């Protein structure tokens with residue numbers, strides 16, 4: 399099979415587009431049941447959650463609204479710093495709303511732990527979390543996550559919203575990069 403210039407940089411595919419879609423189908427059914435009688439507000443955390451929100455929300459056959467937040471959690475490189483800054487805040491008022499925060503990945507958990515505390519201070523009826531990926535071995539703080547797509551090993555992954563130096567977000571699957579892409583071995 400011929401590889402595109404983008405795919406040439408991928409070492410191996412961890413989760414195919416099909417696997418991601420099937421898991422989102424399952425999670426969507428759970429969310430529909432859990433929020434059947436509730437006024438659901440989905441909060442996507444930019445930029446990584448773009449794909450998950452788009453694909454999950456299209457699978458939800460219940461009324462909902464969407465809003466977006468942009469936060470900066472990484473100080474430099476690929477390590478979480480724990481320092482979170484709001485780059486773009488929500489437009490919505492959270493008072494008495496049922497908020498579902500949607501993330502692409504939970505790594506150390508520092509971003510979400512801070513974010514959930516911040517959102518809870520705004521008087522919502524509830525705040526829950528859905529994430530496509532989670533790295534249990536990278537956790538620095540416990541975060542109570544209601545919906546998890548996949549637990550994955552503690553390795554750097556790209557695609558399906560996840561970037562390396564702002565690239566690879568548009569890959570439809572999740573994979574690892576060849577070391578040569580980092581300017582390293584090979």
Ligand code: PRP
Pocket residue numbers: 443444445446447469470471472478501502503504505506507508509510560561
């Ligand atoms: C990623 C991801 C989470 C956070 C997870 O965002 O989308 O928000 O890191 O890491 P943590 O659990 O260690 O805090 P990033 O800061 O890379 O921004 P992006 O979504 O714009 O790529």
